Amino acid sequence: MGTITFGFKNIAAKSGHLEERWNYDTNSLLLAAPKIADIDGDGKQEILFGTKEGRLISIDLDGNLKWSFSVSNEYTDMELMFLDAETSNSISGTPNIEDINNDGKKEIVFGTEQGILHVLDYSGKELWKFPTGGPIRGAALIQRFANNQTGVFFGSHDKQLYFLNGAGQLYWKFAADSPIESCPILTPTPVPMIIFGTNDGTLYSINLKSELLWKYAIGRKILAQAVSVRDEKENLRIIVGATDGDIYCIDENGALLWRFHTEGAIFSPVTVDDINNDGKKEIVFGSCDNKVYALTIDGKELWNYETDFWVVTSPLIADIDGDGRKEIVVGSYDHNIYILDAEGSYLLDYVPGVSGIVGQTGQYGEALTKQPGKTKGKKIWQYQTEGIIVGCAHIDGSIIVNTESGKINDLVHRKT
């Protein structure tokens, strides 16, 4: 028996459009998302990002340059011959910002292709640096412990995971079997676990004494940072995407709970939030099959939305238009920023002679979602930038978009 599918629109339709408030041209390629924070404590936020040519740049929220720091070359002429001149100083990861030395001001921590972890103060002055034996391509994790001390965790292509104190002294390093390009996480468990993925596709769990707790073999590169989340029963879940195109959900003992397959590689961490106000957390992520997916915490698909090219960056979840409902912000390699309805659009399957039309209100309410049918991703707004989107951040109604070609765009929602 055939079915007829009805699409329903949200009663309170979203209006307005996205427009550019300003853009900033870095004159260099960009490889990662920006970070937004008030680093100098003046009550105003700054936007920080690294460039492919090796500059760490700070601009204000109006797109004016505050300062920039250039990574210096540490090589002899002969050593330079062995390096790719275009990438030898590259900053591939998003900088991290935290007061790591308890001086009341925030510091900026980032790694470079040269294999050096740099720490700058709020004004862009270098405080210390730490050399490793290979490129540092992932972001560093900064963790404040109960004793008010901070730790800096990061991986390197030399296959080591490093743990430094806030002054740049090495506590320990853990040897993995393969280069580490993902940013580690620390689980919020009574005995914290450090979780990170490697290029040979192994997810490691180690404790704060650098002892191996467990390993989970995925088999393909893990470049995305894992995310830890508690489910409805307060059980810890570790969710990570890999370049085999799958999302893996692993329990705190390293056992697979579920996996969700997509047709493209996954490069960025999933975003977890209650996107539809049902009191439960959902998982949103992008894949190189061009799609953005929303899953339940149990790995069931809620909806997906297909863009025209790869979705490499993590989606943001924010209320863009200030209507009290969340939207999903996604940047795609097709140069577009998509703002998606977090709840998707409901499609109802009506089977003539079997389903009653009564009660099919077509709204977002409980009654409707209990009817047979499915939900699909729904685009609200779209904005075309000048390049491949490598990351974005959200602050006070502004979407800050980094494009590979070197432009930073500030996009805002206008009601008319």
Next chain:
Amino acid sequence: MEKLITRKGEIRRIPLYVDGLDEKMEGGVPEGHIVLVCGAAGTMKSSVSFNSVYNEAAMHGKIGLYISLEQSYPSLLNHIINMGYDLSKVNILLINNLSNISAQLEQIRNSKRGTLIFADLGCIRREIKDIKVTATVNEGWINVIKNLVKKIKSELELDLFVLDSLSALYVLSKFENPRVELFYIFQFLKDLDVTTYLISEMPLDGSRYSEFGVEDFLCDGIIHIRLTQFRRQVVREISIVKMRATNAKTDVFSLEFKDGKFQALYGGQNPLL
């Protein structure tokens, strides 16, 4: 970047200087093309490639770079001289260490004669075996080749480049993802706009022209040289398998080297018959 032409015949070509073959391919290889010169051991792939670069340098003052990954500079030079090439007609520059390249290039900057630059990577490898660089060894040697080509191109206007051989590069650099890595290497060469001969050892079964197969469609042209046995005699045969932007005859020709010149004999017939 590859130049756009506006009419037929506008493409400038680099002859192979193989009599009987150049005229079957509109005069030669289009400038800026990347050409695979492939065949089994002993087919004179290196000699055919060198022949084109040498003649362009000697007759038109061009600058050619020959990077040898397997054969040492003295061995290569002995071979060339023994074949009868007159090296006094060109400047010869040997690069066997990486520390004074600019100074070496400076010596010939204003010369009106053509120049052949030989880079002996085997020698360089022995010299710098203890060097500490953060890049992995795999990426390191590809970068050395890229940086050498780029440096010479920017300081002297490099016209021709021979990499001898792709197969040795694969031994030196274990590619994690050959399709992706080779795409970027070919893209690099195309962007440089240097006519390039990549020497490729064919697999023994002859099933493809290169190690990974991907090189076949990334390159602009394929010249195939093979050995064919006739009774107790073995002859070399040459054919143009592919040459973009060229109306090339794809027949098989017998290849001979006589009196210091290569000849392709038409018909694909065994000259012994």
